[in-house]
Amino acid sequence: MIRALGLTISTLALGMLPAGAIAQDQIIRVGNLLTDAASSLSGPATIIVRDGKIVEIRRGSDAVTDADATIIDLSTKTVMPGLIDLHVHLTGDPGGDFWKETTEPTEWGVVVGAKNALITAKAGFTTVREAGSSQYSAFSLRRGTAEGIIPGPRIIAAGPALAIVGGHGDVSGFTEDVNDLLTSGYSCTGAVECAEKVRKASRAGSDIIKITATGGVLSQQGRGLDAQFTSEEMQSIADTAHSLGLKVMAHAHGARGIEAAARAGIDTIEHGTFADEAALKVMKAGGTAMVPTLMAFKGVSERLGKGIYTPVVEDKIRMTMGRVGKAVTQAKQMGVPIAFGTDAGVFDHGRNAEELQLMVDAGLTRREAIASATTVAAKTLDMENEIGRIAVGYSADLIAIDGNPLDDVRTLEKVDWVMVRGRIID
Template sequence: MRHFALAAGLACAIAAPASAETVTIHAGRLIADPGRPVIGPATITVIDGRITAIAEGLAPPAAGTRLIDLSSKTVLPGLIDTHVHLSGDPDDDYRNQAVDSDEWATLVGARNARATVRAGFTTVRDLGSGPLVGFALRRATAEGAIPGPRILSSGPAISTIGGHGDVSGFRPEVLAVLGSGNTCTGAEECAARVREFSRAGADVIKITATGGVLSQQARGLGQHFTDAEMKAIVDTAHGLGLKVAAHAHSARGIEAAARAGVDSIEHGTFADGEAIRVMKTNGATLVPTLMAFTGIRERLGKGIYTPTVEAKVRQTLGEVGKAARAARAAGVPVVFGTDAAVFEHGRNAEELALLVEHAGMSPAEAITSATTAAAHLLGLDSEIGRIAPGYSADIIAVSGDPLRDVRTLEKVEFVMVRGRTIE
């Protein structure tokens, strides 16, 4: 059987323990990397959860191996959503914070993790959960205790007192009980908070650089942290080997966060030319979360949001996709992320069509944003985002051709994560 080159070293097989399970996958069409040509019928070998070889044609499986027949399907890498909130749901009342336990949030997260992975998302970055909820979900999916994607978790977002991400809308004595120790004031305290979150097990640091839409605070969408506070957060995080994701809506808040050196701007709603220029200069990536706007539009005027929130929703809906299109034109990387929980988990793939419609991406570019580009943002370039020897066996399959119609990926028919088939 002739092996072919998808990238340097692709034809090299990888040794595996003698006791490891071997799985043979027959692919009708293989999009091993959306930035490279599609391959005809191919055979993928998976040993102990890792891809070890790819060969042209449908090779008969060796004795004792398990065959997965996807010969009538298009096979591609598992998708990556870089902005989700697994333990949240879109129609939650903010007052539930005073009623629901972290144990309940973890169970909700387990349900949503299953919905997410069944939709074809084999890796997610959870950017805001209870202090230990995201970490518990991360361990449960890694060990196969529950079906779900690979999870990178920030724990709670680091916020200013009274700003987006802080608990608000309750009596003072209730606020004192519900606070999760995620706020800080001043550069020194903010640096300490990063160290505490690192100690707790955060994979990434999330900050709320500006006001937010769905919080009860009515302080607008402008910059919340000072420049010095954001710089202290970023420098401390980078010193600990952690990337920083900044929730940011206003142009000047985006500019300040990018100048401080954050790795990604989440939402970026009102980014103007100067904000985008600073993002490009400082190497920031934009995660536009276009599905978040779908979620809030679907709920506007239905009594789900308070008047405070509805006023902020109306400020944003006319801006959908403008920043993403402008960022792409300026050469700023635009990476897939949805803000799942603002809409129903499992609808994540609808973001792909929005990137095509609003950001001007081709289907291949949109898929790249959810595979290789997303893997790069997460620092997992050599682990996920491609189907190649040495990579984790994170594999999905669909009928049809997603390179022609990206909505094909809204109906994923097969999912494998770390070599485990998801039912």
């Protein structure tokens, strides 16, 4: 018997199982079941998991027994789908001097990422979209969590972001010879070269293409937050990615950069800070989702004025602070899809669920905020038939909490138990 967090698990000690091994049958006794954000708590239930999938859901409190099964007693807890964060940076932590790029090898990102993958999963996030890393660090983490070698969430990995030369996402702040040595190899100029870099990312193993459509807050590039790629370059990126079956996510702050990215057919706008009516109209027309990352702004504001950021970065932070959340409010009013993403790594990993209350503060209902991190996020990933709800045939991505998140989304800031792909995160 293993007793942890007051939850009784009748099974072999998890550490004795081979890496990636899952018990044949797992019987999960649930006190209150929330199958998806559109439903209500439905009382006691039993979930039966086999080989990482949900194979049966039985309503009611009648005990289900099987001598050969693992029994997981969550009869005092609310069980709901695992959460999905569409914008994280597992391989990095907040703060730190930008010059460390010259002293830390890319392999160190895998070490940091393994730590943060576990923290993120324990916070209730069972799927994440890694929104930019060195060439193979996120791909290594993706494989490690998929095979059960590293405890953590399912990872949808972008790899290095496409950027303009000298723009946000490219290396800057050093002398040119150092910039050239540190570059990721994914900056591009012109439609043809940008198409080539998309194909290069696809060949390397990217699940999604990340681009920096506008200037950014935390880079040493100090030329504002407006559009950087041309419309022709973004169109080329979107068309090439879609021809390869890949979606595109665009870091974008300035309104005209957001509008151009959406018009090009880019699938999600990350941040969307200065989105105006014209930009949001184009987003709605094309079905482009907004991923607001409100926690990023909270995270950087907590470190403002403490000598953590350079003066050029502090100036850009102050440029954004009066706009945080306003685009979310307007996007909801205009019917633009809003999907959950935090930019974890800009703030401390594990605080991801604090984004939910910020979304509610910006005008979403509690149910809409939870949907953004479950069913809406799953649909954004084209994985709505696999994750985002508790249903037969879906991945066994489950979390247990106290209370009802439909009454208070802050209950999701303390998760007591997590299962990813049928594996308990301990």
